[in-house]
Amino acid sequence: MAVALIVAAGRGERLGFDRPKALVTVGGRPMLEWSVDALRAVTSVQEIVVALPSDAVAAAPADTTGVAGGWARSQSVRAALRAAGDGDPVIVQDAARPLAPTQLFCDALDELERSGADAVIAAAPVSDTIKQVGDDRRTVTHTLDRTCLWAVQTPQVFRRAALESALYEASEATLAAATDDAWLVEQAGGEVRVILAPAENLKITTRLDLKLAELLLAEREPVDRTR
Ligand code: CTP
Ligand code: MG
Numbered sequence: 001m002a003v004a005l006i007v008a009a010g011r012g013e014r015l016g017f018d019r020p021k022a023l024v025t026v027g028g029r030p031m032l033e034w035s036v037d038a039l040r041a042v043t044s045v046q047e048i049v050v051a052l053p054s055d056a057v058a059a060a061p062a063d064t065t066g067v068a069g070g071w072a073r074s075q076s077v078r079a080a081l082r083a084a085g086d087g088d089p090v091i092v093q094d095a096a097r098p099l100a101p102t103q104l105f106c107d108a109l110d111e112l113e114r115s116g117a118d119a120v121i122a123a124a125p126v127s128d129t130i131k132q133v134g135d136d137r138r139t140v141t142h143t144l145d146r147t148c149l150w151a152v153q154t155p156q157v158f159r160r161a162a163l164e165s166a167l168y169e170a171s172e173a174t175l176a177a178a179t180d181d182a183w184l185v186e187q188a189g190g191e192v193r194v195i196l197a198p199a200e201n202l203k204i205t206t207r208l209d210l211k212l213a214e215l216l217l218a219e220r221e222p223v224d225r226t227r
Helices: 031-040 054-059 073-083 102-115 160-169 172-177 181-187 207-218
Strands: 002-007 045-052 065-068 090-094 119-125 131-133 140-143 150-158 192-196
Touching: 002 031, 002 073, 031 045, 031 090, 031 102, 045 054, 045 073, 054 065, 065 073, 073 160, 073 172, 073 181, 090 102, 090 160, 102 119, 102 150, 102 192, 119 181, 150 160, 150 181, 160 181, 172 181, 181 192
Parallel strands: 002 045, 002 090, 045 065, 119 192
Antiparallel strands: 090 150, 119 150, 131 140
């Protein structure tokens, strides 16, 4: 059986509300709850742990375990993993991606099982050409080959042993620098595979993203909240 970790401990500074981003309302409910619902519909998920800011742990939804996150994202993942029971594999989901469909979690788990890899991550080929720009933030120094570039998202699913050793053996500096846990598994020599994420799986960073998410969630079937 799987355990799911939702990281929701960021402050959401770029979104700019007076509450943590995961608790900002989108589609009529706190952003975090969309991911909780998607994960509840995955039959192999036995437990959901949510990392929240230390002053907002009480906002963890019913039937989830709330824990205080860390000051960097991977520290929040580590705190949630430490609080989790013995489920394996481990699903990591950003609360900032409320549109991740249940099918994407299921596809990632199936690919982990089928491939024997250490991690499977949702990702999408980039549509913009990516250039490196120098420290002056003006001069182009290099243009990357777009055909092999994928933008990484969540969900990310891991064999528990691979994620534990990556998170528990990394230095605090490495954890602070990691914007993606699969990178930590790669650093430890693990095999990481991608699956194609649907275009709707956007991350809410700015007010524009929030507007887009509102439009997309308005098209979803109403959720039965009496369950
Ligand atoms: N996150 C976390 N703990 C942190 C930092 C981030 O759990 N110390 C989570 C966020 O809650 C979010 C996800 O990681 O679900 C992706 O982070 P990001 O989009 O950067 O969210 P914030 O850090 O909240 O936003 P900002 O960087 O604008 O403050
Ligand atoms: Mg952040």
